[in-house]
Amino acid sequence: MSKLIITGRRKLRGEAVVQGAKNSALPIIAASLLTKGENLIFNCPQLSDVEASCDILRYLGCRVERIDRTLLIACDAPDKNDIPDELMRRTRSSIVFLGAILARMGRARLSFPGGCEIGSRPIDIHLSALREMGAVIRERHGYLNCHAPKGLRGRKIPLPFPSVGATEDIMIAACLASGTTTIINAAREPEICDLADYLNKCGAHIYGAGEGTVVIDGVGSLRGAAHTVMPDRIAAATLLCCGAVTGGELLLRGAVPSHLGAVLPLLEKAGCELSVLPDGVGLRAPEALKAPGVVRTMPYPGFPTDAQAPFMALGAVARGTTVFIENIFENRFLHASELCRMGACIRTEGRVAVIEGVERLYGAKVEARDLRGAAALVIAALCAEDETRLGGVCYLERGYESLEQTLSSLGADIRKI
Numbered sequence: 001m002s003k004l005i006i007t008g009r010r011k012l013r014g015e016a017v018v019q020g021a022k023n024s025a026l027p028i029i030a031a032s033l034l035t036k037g038e039n040l041i042f043n044c045p046q047l048s049d050v051e052a053s054c055d056i057l058r059y060l061g062c063r064v065e066r067i068d069r070t071l072l073i074a075c076d077a078p079d080k081n082d083i084p085d086e087l088m089r090r091t092r093s094s095i096v097f098l099g100a101i102l103a104r105m106g107r108a109r110l111s112f113p114g115g116c117e118i119g120s121r122p123i124d125i126h127l128s129a130l131r132e133m134g135a136v137i138r139e140r141h142g143y144l145n146c147h148a149p150k151g152l153r154g155r156k157i158p159l160p161f162p163s164v165g166a167t168e169d170i171m172i173a174a175c176l177a178s179g180t181t182t183i184i185n186a187a188r189e190p191e192i193c194d195l196a197d198y199l200n201k202c203g204a205h206i207y208g209a210g211e212g213t214v215v216i217d218g219v220g221s222l223r224g225a226a227h228t229v230m231p232d233r234i235a236a237a238t239l240l241c242c243g244a245v246t247g248g249e250l251l252l253r254g255a256v257p258s259h260l261g262a263v264l265p266l267l268e269k270a271g272c273e274l275s276v277l278p279d280g281v282g283l284r285a286p287e288a289l290k291a292p293g294v295v296r297t298m299p300y301p302g303f304p305t306d307a308q309a310p311f312m313a314l315g316a317v318a319r320g321t322t323v324f325i326e327n328i329f330e331n332r333f334l335h336a337s338e339l340c341r342m343g344a345c346i347r348t349e350g351r352v353a354v355i356e357g358v359e360r361l362y363g364a365k366v367e368a369r370d371l372r373g374a375a376a377l378v379i380a381a382l383c384a385e386d387e388t389r390l391g392g393v394c395y396l397e398r399g400y401e402s403l404e405q406t407l408s409s410l411g412a413d414i415r416k417i
Helices: 022-034 048-059 092-105 124-132 164-175 190-201 233-245 264-269 305-316 336-341 371-383 403-409
Strands: 004-007 013-017 038-042 063-067 070-074 107-111 136-140 143-147 156-158 180-184 205-207 213-217 226-228 249-253 273-277 280-284 294-296 321-325 345-349 352-356 365-367 387-391 413-416
Touching: 004 371, 013 403, 022 038, 022 048, 022 070, 022 092, 022 164, 022 190, 022 233, 048 063, 048 092, 092 107, 092 124, 092 143, 092 164, 124 136, 124 164, 164 180, 164 190, 164 213, 190 205, 190 226, 233 249, 233 264, 233 280, 233 305, 233 371, 264 273, 305 321, 305 336, 305 345, 305 352, 305 371, 336 345, 336 365, 336 371, 371 387, 371 403, 371 413, 403 413
Parallel strands: 013 249, 038 226, 156 180, 294 321, 365 387
Antiparallel strands: 004 387, 004 413, 038 070, 063 070, 107 143, 136 143, 180 213, 205 213, 249 280, 273 280, 321 352, 345 352
16 A cells, blocks of 8 residues: 655645546546547546546446547447446446446446445435436345336436536436436536536537536437546645645646635635636745635535545644534545644534644644545645655545645655655
8 A cells, every 4th residue: 555755844836737627537438438439538637536437438348548648438339238346336436327328228237336435425316317317227235227118318307406426417318318308406516517518529419517407408329529628626726725834835727716716715814825827826825824714615616525625734724713514525524533643623523623723733644534635634744844654545546646746846745655
């Protein structure tokens, strides 16, 4: 198992390019199953979650090749409609293949997805919507056995919660369904827009992506297309937190300010100076951060749950009290106890965490238990005295592409062993 060795108290300075968005690449890879002909997916990050999705496509009988950050995908003749348990368990996003396989093959057999244990991510919204569209789904022995005896049909589908995964799954399935599908209370994240842009390039008819109502007119077939994955807004937020806690000065090329609308004001509250440039975002941090106050995670355009852990690390060394109210997942404070090992003052109860900023953190042996918690521990280690040894790097590699190399290029003392 890999570990990161980090010696803190070094200011980060310089420029970095924001990686392609993991949460955009994964549904696009799944959606490529609907197409015939070659797809070229540019700016696709080299992550273990992405490789897991590529392995699923290969198992289904598709051709997938990677050249640096470009994927070539051809799904002309998939010959399977199931995904083995060991592939499903490698990533939580694997459930988005359900709509794609059902729409393309007419049948699907999947187990429940795996990934980080940050709380339940119910797939009942996915299943209810697909049943509305004509799917027959039976759950037995941990597997979902699905078929559409009369094909998928367009329907008006109101979502009880603006679930990103369910919105993506329904959009993908609806592209080859007969008639028109209308998703009400759809997720509005930028990754939804990126998926719609890709599918429309392939010949789909999707309208309203990024708004509360999305309309999909089904078509008979889709063709391969070239598409560039959007920059990763969570990776950008993480790097900005790295710069903030070290009193550094960074320029993030490729960061999209409009995607960070709920993040940038908190950095300004903490005392950071921000500059919005044509091709990115700049940050200049003060010597001492101020607590950003009360932070509530919400669906987009609210503060993203994926940025909660990185900002908790920031709050741990900010003067004053920061309060996080986690409204998306019920078990997303796994990193709090490890931050406390480093000297942080954090109290959690249910979905609320109260952080009293301390003057400094201290290096320690810590273990990551989920993706964004791993990022929080890296951020804490960058500003801690002495050496931190971080285990659980496999979680970090699910969503951050060579983070240690990026940070090292900015002046951090970090290495992987």
